[in-house]
Amino acid sequence: MNFDFSDDQKFLKDQANKFLTEKCDLSRPRKVLENKEPHDSDLWKAIVEMGWTGTTIPEEYGGLGLGHLELCVIAEELGRAIAPVPFSSSVYLATEALLLAGSEEQKQTYLPKLASGESIGTFAVSEGAKPATVKSIETKFDGGAISGTKVPVPDGLSADFAVVLVRTGASASEQSFSLAIADLASTERSVIDTMDPSRQQAQIEFTNTDAALLGEQGAGWDLYRRVLDRAAILFAFEQVGGADACLEMAKAYALDRYAFGRQIGSYQAIKHKLADMYINNELARSNAYYGAWALSSDAPELPTAAAGARVSATQAYHYASKENIQTHGGMGFTWEADCHLYYRRAKMLGLALGGERAWKEKLITSLEQRNVA
Amino acid sequence: MDFEDTQDEAQFRSEVKDWLKANATPRSGDNRTGRAEQSEADLLAEAKVWQAKKADAKYAQITWPEEFGGRGGSPIQNVIYGQEEAKYDVPRGFFDIGLGMCIPTLMAYATKEQLGRYVQPALRGEEVWCQLFSEPAAGSDVAGLRTKAEKDGDDWVVNGQKVWTSGAHYSDYGILVVRTDPNVPKHKGLTMFFLSMKTPGIEVRPIKQISGGANFNEVFFNDVRIPDSQRLGKVGDGWKVALTTLMNERLAIGGGGAGPDYHEMMALARELELEDGPALRNALVRDKIADWYVRGKGLQYTRYRTLTALSKGQTPGPEASIGKVVTAPKAQDLASFAMDLQDMGGIMMDDDASPGSAAFQLSYMSAPGFRIAGGTDEILRNIIAERVLGLPQDVRVDKEVAFKDLPTGR
CATH class of the missing domain: 1.20.140.10 (Butyryl-CoA Dehydrogenase, subunit A, domain 3)
Known part of the structure; x- marks a missing residue:
């Protein structure tokens, strides 16, 4: 029975704890919350310098090539510090989606930038105050472009690109959905009020926004x-x-x-x-x-x-x-x-x-x- | 992370497997051993035979030193043996208190001669021990006990009553904590002894529980004489000695025995038809099962963490202390809900008519005891708050007052 983290992983956790205790006391999330900032960019920069954004990204794509256990211990410390940074959107969601479904070309395009912090990614699913279901999701992908409104999107204003859950078929079945990846520069984005402004959320309107499928069409759900x-x-x-x-x-x-x-x-x-x-x-x-x-x-x-x-x-x-x-x-x-x-x-x-x-x-x-x- | 044995552990497990295979019968698939129909006397006789066999093979108390008939093994070896033995249909439970609590207390306080006399017969199951601590007026506050012992020559004369004594009716010996000085505060006036349960003046009466069973006893002491040579620890040090016993109780890793769990609940919900189809399709039922699942599994994985520490030769963390306070209320809630699903028919507690041979009804009736025995839900929360979280003790109005001057209610 070896149901525990290794000494190296515990050391990493300890390091993360010390780093965040120093760089992210509670005044940091409070500042983002009170000033309605997109995120704490100084802290984000420091986190990127630590290499955490590339934790699970293979070395060939510019990451650290560590495992998910390492990411878990970092996550615990970020949670403890209520860190006001787009880490979960960029690392747990966008990076995981790319590692899971990205083509070689997509991986080469996005992963090195995610690792280096040059790019922030997010994951856009929700379309309002209701569960995301095969009936409720309306945003469409057609002819290489997305149209529809996603809200709330975590870190929607900080993010450079998003992996988007889109409809590629008409029926209310799981096969009618795909994932698409789109740069957000040309979308219309606005901050949406939430109960936790220490992590900003946005409304994003896609209007024939250029995008590419991530993974097979119909495999999105x-x-x-x-x-x-x-x-x-x-x-x-x-x-x-x-x-x-x-x-x-x-x-x-x-x-x-x-x-x-x-x-x-x-x-x-x-x-x-x-x-x-x-x-x-x-x-x-x-x-x-x-x-x-x-x-x-x-x-x-x-x-x-x-x-x-x-x-x-x-x-x-x-x-x-x-x-x-x-x-x-x-x-x-x-x-x-x-x-x-x-x-x-x-x-x-x-x-x-x-x-x-x-x-x-x-x-x-x-x-x-x-x-x- | 993995759930595998180390090389040494795998080696030990394989030895245990071989030995069990050669010496015991595997459990049958339906989990029914037929033991429920056996008389207690038959079970005990069978348990004694099995215990002697284990002692001969040095599996009876794996962590004890070799001089006492153990094998000087590690706690993880003990766990491994338990895991493997659980797959076999062998009589259990008669010697746990004696070997887990009483004899370790003797090891700490008895003379060499006494150890030479008592350890082996206990280890081999030839003599059964019980623990005489709780009293009608001293449950959670066991140091408030009233059974008194007065010195008379080289003897002590004991009068009073103990309660909730498991196995007193078939025990040969017991360890007994009594009040020897009512003129000092309660913790300071206690003394520990051991004695033969055949000593004149002892009367054992079974207590019928709300579940209908009678696993415990009241034990009455009427001018019972105990030689001073059977004192464990100094006069007035009984509380300190009792803590040794209770510490050993806490070292035992709890698990199992909690009645039906989410699995049985899933099985019931799959079979049972509600107004709108199988109960397992019902959102409320699914919600409840999810709650119990994450608590049950959370506890199982917590045990894995404890085992990991043991496997590495470390002391387990305080998380090991949360077991019963999670399991016992869960067992009660789950049983109650399963009966609710059976609707009017849930009233029945019938081997044939009630699902799972009335397992939920039986659990419902035993759960109140489970929430109390070995530390109530409330006491266990106090222990977590004080010993794990380091919160201060409650105000103790009885701390500086002579025992005889304490107010007594019922």
Whole structure:
């Protein structure tokens, strides 16, 4: 049994933690949030210099050629720091999509720029306040061009290009969809208000925007699902890192704050709340580890492992972020206290790849399929 | 990351497999061993034979030093043996308390002569041990126990009552913590002894549980005389000694025994027809199964992390402490929901009429005990909060007060 990260990977995690502690204290996400900046460009530059954007990109395309386990430990630390950078869009989504479905030419065009930070990529799926389904997605790809509106698109204004889920057929079947890749310079883009402005989201209007298919025509829904599964595990590590940070913050406050003549952390009402946070976080961490194993070994269990990691991490971060505010009492509800940064990020991450309901549905579906197989 | 044995572990596992294959019967596929129909006396007799066999092959207590009949093995070897033995139909459970808690306490506090007398028979299953700690007025607050011992010559005379004593009715010996000084604060007035359960003045009565079973006992002490030579640790140090026992309890890696899980729930939901088709098509049912799945699997993978630490010869992290507080409430909720799906028929607890031989109903009735035994949900949360997260203890109004002056309710 070797269900843990290696010493090298732990060293990398430690390094990432030190780097982010120094470069990304909570004033950074707060600044992006308050000033409605696209992202923290100084921090992004520093992250690119560390080589993290090229973690899983093979050396032949200018990356570090490391594995997904390395990316998982970096993700946890980015999540802990609520880093206000387009890392997840560019690395977990756009890069993964290209590695999964890109032609040799597409890989050569995009991957070196993703690794070097010259380009930021994103993944455009959602078309409004409803789930993305084979019935709801309308954006079309026809004659080498995309038309339609995607909203919200993460880092839509920072990104240079997007991988877009598009309709290439008329029917409400999965075979009517494809992935397309498009430069965003000629699209009409606007910032959309969200509950977590520390990670900017945009509305993008494609009007006959030049694009190329990524992967086979008609394979888009399957690819979309596979990209999501892979990203879900990396998101889960961000969520686990964030949930852990909430527990640490709540614990520190419970030790510092006195009420009725003693530390509030000595009351069982607070202790049990924090114990539950710990329990949820450990369960989420273990589920995420299993996801990391499945992702790094490309195991057939990947869809189940991804959904399990995703549901568990979403639940843990949600609980930890809301109960962190509750532990802080009235102070936790102020703009000045940092609790809301986690509360926002928890919900944003929990929705960004589709919500808990949708992932539970995927989980049970994958269990049914495994049972049949 | 992988789930494979190291070379040494694989070697050990293969030895264990060979030995089990030669000495025991594999479990049958349907998981029914027929043991439910066997009498306890028959089971115990069979368990004693099996235990002696294990002791001869040095599998009875793998981590014990060789001088005590162990093999000086590692915790991971112990886990491997457990995993392999679980595939066989062998009688279990009679010696866990004795070998896991009582004898290790003796090892820490008894004389060499006493160890020479008691360790081997316990290891071989010839003598069964029980642990006499809990009392009607001392459950979570076990240091508030009232059973008293008074010195009389070279003996101590014990009067009082213990409760929730597993296996007292078939045990030969027990370790007993009693109050020897009510004039000091509660933790300071306790002393530990061991004694024969055949000592005159001991009366054992089974407790009937809400599940209908009677796995535990009340044990009454009426002028029971224990020689001072059977004291473990100093007079007044009983709490410290008890902590040794309880520490050994925590070292045991929990798992299994929690009744039906998501898998059984999936099977039920696949079979059962609701208003709109199979229950497994129902969104609410799917949502619930997903919740239990991620908690159950989360715990299983947490155990993998613990095993990884053991495999590397490291001390497992505090995450090992979350097991029962996750499993027990989950078992209760899951059982309750499965019965709900059975609708009016869920009332039935019938071997033939209820799905899975009434496994959900049985689990529903045993779950309340599972949430209490070996640390209540609440105490386990306190332990996580205080020992793992480092939060301060609650205010203890009884800490500086002589035991005799503490208020007593029911």
